[in-house]
Amino acid sequence: MKKLSLIVLTGIFVACGSKQKTVAYQSPPVPVTDAEKPLSELGRLHKNLITSESFIKSNQLMERFVEKLVPKPGQNKEVQPLLSSDILLLKWINDNLSKTNFKSVDEASELYNQIKEFSIKSRTENEEYYRVWASCSDEKEREKYPPHPVDETLEY
Incomplete structure (x- = not known):
């Protein structure tokens, strides 16, 4: 018992008598890149939007449409002003079919x-976005995660 008491007292004496402070080494903060930052709610919803099947399909169809519509540089x-109206666009195609690849x-x-059809489906599936x-x-957030241009050009 005397040995145990002596050990405890020695430990207390050493701990209390020590004037030096022990500081744990801390590494400097590592800068976080945008890729490592957690996505905001809008960022998460935008990621869901652009990876949805209906969004991908509408993009593929739009690319094919534009390639056929505007085959020449x-x-x-x-054609750009016509994209706001499907009636004007289809009338232009009818009048200028030879300028297209349709x-x-x-x-x-x-x-x-x-x-x-696929754009409407995508919009419905991603309504929360x-x-x-x-x-x-937050304008910067809105600019970082914008709706797809197809959404702004098609009449629903």
Whole structure:
């Protein structure tokens, strides 16, 4: 028992008598890249949007449509204003079919309708993203995670 008491007292004496402070080494903070930061709610919803099957499919269809619609460089300036109206766009295609790579107006119309179908499906499946984006007051966040341009050009 005397040995145990002596050990305890020695430990207390050493601990209390020591004037040196022990400081644990801390490494400097490592900068966090954007890729390592956790996504905001809008970022998470945007990621879900752009990886959804319906979004991917509408993008693929839109790329195919644009390739057939504007086969020659510089021609997109003529077509760009028409993208806000499917009636004007299809009328332009009808009047200028030879400037496109569509075989017929029906082919263009069918492909355009498929784009609309998948875009509407994507918008419905990702409704929460659009709601959060519309209510987001942080402009930088809104610019970082924008809706797809297809959403702004198609009439629903």
